[in-house]
Amino acid sequence: MAKTFASQADLAEKQETFQELAPGAYCLTAEGDPNTGVVIGDDGVMVIDARATPLLARDLIERIRQITDKPIRYVLLTHYHAVRVMGASAYGAEQIIASDLTLDLIRERGRQDFESEVQRFPRLFKAVETVPGLTWPSLVFKDELTLFMGQREVQIRHIGAGHTKGDTIVYLPDCDVLYSGDLVEEGATPYCGDAYFTRWPATLDRLAAFEAKALVPGRGAALIGTAAVKAGIAATRGFLADLTDVVRAGVGAGKGLRAVYEDAMAALRPRYGHWVIFEHCMPFNVSRCFDEMSGITDPRVWTAERDAEMWRALEG
Template sequence: MSTPAFASTGDLAEKKVSFTEVGPGLWAYTAEGDPNTGVIIGDDSVMIVDAQATPIMAQRVIEKIRSVTDKPIKYVVLSHYHAVRVLGASAYGASEIVASEKCRGMIQERGAEDWASELGRFPRLFQAAESVPGLTWPTVTFNGKMTVYLGKRRVELLQLGRAHTAGDIVAWVPDAGVMFTGDIVEYHSACYCGDGHFNDWTHTLEAIAAYSPKALAPGRGDALVGETMVAAALAATKDFVTSTYRPVSKVAARGGSLKEAMAACRAACDAKFSSFAIYEHCLPFNVARAYDEALGIDTPRIWTAERDREMWAALQG
């Protein structure tokens, strides 16, 4: 059997973009499993949640925003540090770029390596990569909670726990009961867990559920409008995370190999999740991280373009 094309290098088809209103003045830019961007329109300005991978990709979001408001974009919020989420930030001309203090630390620690890694994995998402001016640096950081007022509209930026990364935050808009979660929640898309914290992730999902969102914009997949869809997405994300970690941790505990862990993960996950966007892309990275966490490695090892290729050859060969 031939080795599958590395990561998402074979995924070249353009995705259909949707721009969905998830609450009054609240929008989700989605694209069939590609990274989503959230838009929060206040009385006097606009907040973006996650910026896309390049300024050219971000320009597509701006075109959608300008179809519904001419208010200035004042804030870009980074839900976490990954390149596909942050490197397009310069396009918005925002006066502030906001992230958790931990997210900024992760950009410092591993941002350059992640940029090279993600560009190699998913070239289609980095259209006009040469337009990226450099790493995106937050201008405002916080720990725990930060409140931002867009005129009268209040937005709460919350660190509810580790999940997709150690620096994850969500944006909660209490007047509408709407939450923007970044990649803590996915919908019909695989969770990328290569920098994740499996044993914390489910508790973070429970913390999100405690807010009883009426609508939710996930990191990938369709906007979730209505409590039924929100609950289904939270349950499916929890199932994905636990179904990935549990079989891998059992293999690690008995001293089995990474290749055996991959087989055990497939046995638990393929039937349920193989139709999800980026499933095959994520699988080996997820297994590698789950194996490390099961062995007590709390801080995810840094992925580099070289490590990506070595791991892919070992597990997807």
């Protein structure tokens, strides 16, 4: 019997946790749903990842208003995926910030990604009809940007490709809190459909060099303490290495995508099958890794049609 496509069967509401990691540094987590960060400076608020729709964004705004009445001045996009960006219009921010490579991806595949992700995650796109259109940054940087929110320094960095080519992190040096986006996951399967498997490990090395005291991953619980941060980065690295090893071996042996997928599921399910969205992510992950190990350097565009075709080929 074929599995339900992606996360279409995942309709149960998740328990949300709004947590203060250090003075003025918060995160909203929800049992493996996409995380959001909130940074409060002297003169305003930054939201890190905007949520999937304006409706979900307004839920976060209500939480922010319980702790501060300062204006939401900035929305920072850690990357371009629709579940992270389509709620941006609700905040009324002065600036929407993204890396130049993230802007490239929005131009190249933003519309296709939106349609694809709505099909994959119906629960996360409540009131999707209220999304006014693609989210476009108003402030774009190349490698790094430092903002001063009053006395609070906010370091925004593109430290290398991984989950996408434009991944962006946020670091607060006054309290050693790091927001990694989907470069790191905690108890959740990394989505690798737009990834760079051969570059992601080096990007994780640069991330680890911050030696943060707390890290907010893209999904899963916040990592508190340097030991937990180190372990979380190592777990993400381990998943990537294990998947790459299986797929590289299969491609080298001349196997087709379906056979490599079956090998990867058999090899990784015992160790990672309990991670959130494992069954959802693996067909996309193996497809992208198969491409990269076959010499296709940049990820191909996912469309709703390509999603369905791939799922039938691997899970039908």
